[in-house]
Amino acid sequence: MVHIGNDWDELLKDTFASENYQQLRQFLIREYSTHRVYPDMYDLFNALRYTSYADTRAVILGQDPYHQPGQAHGLCFSVRPGVAPPPSLVNMFKELRDDLGIDNLGKGGTLIPWAKSGVLLLNTVLTVREGEANSHRGKGWEQVTDDIIRLLDHREQPIVFLLWGANARAKQALITAPRHLVLTCAHPSPLSAYNGFFGSKPFSQTNRFLEEHGVTPIDWQIENRQA
Numbered sequence: 565m566v567h568i569g570n571d572w573d574e575l576l577k578d579t580f581a582s583e584n585y586q587q588l589r590q591f592l593i594r595e596y597s598t599h600r601v602y603p604d605m606y607d608l609f610n611a612l613r614y615t616s617y618a619d620t621r622a623v624i625l626g627q628d629p630y631h632q633p634g635q636a637h638g639l640c641f642s643v644r645p646g647v648a649p650p651p652s653l654v655n656m657f658k659e660l661r662d663d664l665g666i667d668n669l670g671k672g673g674t675l676i677p678w679a680k681s682g683v684l685l686l687n688t689v690l691t692v693r694e695g696e697a698n699s700h701r702g703k704g705w706e707q708v709t710d711d712i713i714r715l716l717d718h719r720e721q722p723i724v725f726l727l728w729g730a731n732a733r734a735k736q737a738l739i740t741a742p743r744h745l746v747l748t749c750a751h752p753s754p755l756s757a758y759n760g761f762f763g764s765k766p767f768s769q770t771n772r773f774l775e776e777h778g779v780t781p782i783d784w785q786i787e788n789r790q791a
Contacts, residue, residue: 568609570616579711588704592691600694602629603636610638611686612712614679620716621682622724622770622782625732628689631697639685641752642675649673655752655761660784663765668786681783686712688731713738722777724770728752728761745773 566580567573579585595601603610626640630650635643641653649657649672657668679685688709693699713735716723722743727733729751739746747769750760771781 566609568612570613572609572612572617575617575715576612576708576711579708582707584704584707588708591703595691595693595700600633601691601700602631602633602694603638603691607636607638608690611640611679611684614639614676615682615684617715617719619682620684620719620723621721621774621779622726623684623686623713623716624726625713625728625735626685626687627729627731628687628692628698628700631692631695631699633694636692638690639675639679640687642679642685643673645672645674647673651754652752652757655754655757659752659762659764660767662762663767664771664784666767666784668784671786675786677786678782678784682780683782684716688735710735710738717741717744722773722779724773726766726770728766729756745769 566576592601592605596605624640629636629638630643635647635650637644641656643649643653653673654669661667661669675683675685686709689698689700689705690709691700691705717739718741720743722745724745724747725739727736727746727748733748736746736748747764747766749764749766750756752761767782767784774781
């Protein structure tokens, strides 16, 4: 069964024991044996492995993993070391530079440092067939990630939820506790970034809120992993 290695194991034990997850698991066994699926099955729960429930200070909600070879590794928007950042991530780095003066451009696209700093980089669907965006939508992942969001909503310590684009904003109804901050705007994709993502200042807003509530702000720097 699923073993994450931190507090998520106990918190999600009912989710992973549910009939929904058992059906999802059987679907994934078939998919991985008959198609090329991303990410690698050992990377499925990297978002939870790198960012425990107790350590989560912010949540960036994505859609489904990158569906081209060598990119996805279980953290939304992030790519493996040595892989060029896709356009959406480049736009995130541009907004970060304009917002906080932190320039991650040219440093690769691996967001593990963000995850270790308390940013849960969660896709709403955790797997995808190669070359087929949204191909695993409606197969059961949504219930799993809804459970994760509900658990975070119940937490006493304030969290910032960053919901970019329509798919992420659809999860806003799950976040009901007034102690949390929900920031919504357009998706950073080149198709929509100029419709409200650029200039939204999500990174400074996140850190300002955390500091106001006595929580250590996020370190948005990433290491240079291109060398």
